[in-house]
Amino acid sequence: MPPRSRIRDGAAAVESDTAAVGREQARQRVIEAAADLLAREGRDAVTTRAVAVAAGVQAPAIYRLFGDKDGLLEAVAEHGFATFLAAKHVDPDPKDPIEDLRAGWDLAVEFGLANPALYTLMYGEPTRTASAAFRAGMEVLKGRIRRLAAGGWLRVDEELAAMLIHATARGAVLTWLSLAEDRRDPALLTTLRESMVTTVTNEEPAVRDAGPAGAARTLRAMLPEQTILSGAEQDLLREWLDRLAADG
Structure with a gap:
């Protein structure tokens, strides 16, 4: 290839990479602006016009990046799952696997209570479970369950345990958020968590020696x-x- 052709191709590649980086930066800026609007003013405030103003882009850019408002909300939900996943602490060898289960459940509930609008967007529709970050988070949960099973603590099948743990945490948050503030009793959360622990685990390990x-x-x-x-x-x-x- 002649030198000039290589230079032109190299310049085109650099230009393409720069455009891709700029596009991703704009996309992330729009997602963060939408998430901020969602947190401060609720879902109805997340309009393409308001998000465009907050992100400092033209409204048509949102359609180019996300297709439509639903596509933007999907991206915000994925951002929420990724944020939650980053907050998870994974101990590969916890001293007490049941306390580790409680801590994981509490973390999930606390995230929901601290981010009510985002959590409702994330878990309000069944289709959100297609999220890559959601699936990664479930793998963290399954790791906790596998350690319980290996130690003889698990009372039910691993798949059922995952569904029970996830369902009780999700139900606890959505129920709490549906209640008037004067009816929100912390005992609701504690009781749901302990009911889950009792259902999923044994009081004593069924296997004396792990492994x-x-x-x-x-x-x-x-x-x-x-x-x-x-x-x-x-x-x-x-x-x-x-x-x-x-x-x-």
Whole structure:
């Protein structure tokens, strides 16, 4: 390629990258302006004209960036999920996994109470669960649940536990926000949280020793009491459990 052609192509690439950066900066500025309007004045205040003025852009720019007002609100909701995800603290080895569960639940509720309009936008419509940040947040929750299961603390199936934990936190916030201020009793939140903990976890770990070996020993000890498996199936499972238990 002749030198001049390479220079022109390089300049075009730089110009394209600069335009992309400028577009993303404008997009972020509009999202933050919309989120601020939402927090201060409510959803009805988030009009394309008001957001454009607050963000310092022309109204047509919002349509180019988001398609329409619904697209803008989707982006604001995604911004909310990302903000919440950034606030989550992940301890890969908590000393007390049940207290870790309580702390995660409290964090979710506190975020909702501190950001009522944003939270309502995020969780008021089922389609919001398609958000990448929402799914990442659910993976954090599933990690907490997996640690409970590995320690023998989990009373229900992992998938059901995730739904129960998420549903009680979401329901707690939306119910609280629907109440008149003089009817908001903190006992509502505490009771919902503790009901969730009681439903999802055991008072004592079902597995004395954490890890596959401990779980295998516990299951092996319980095998004679169950009748679902045939004799041959029990013998095969017992063989597998013996191997796992021996590793511990």
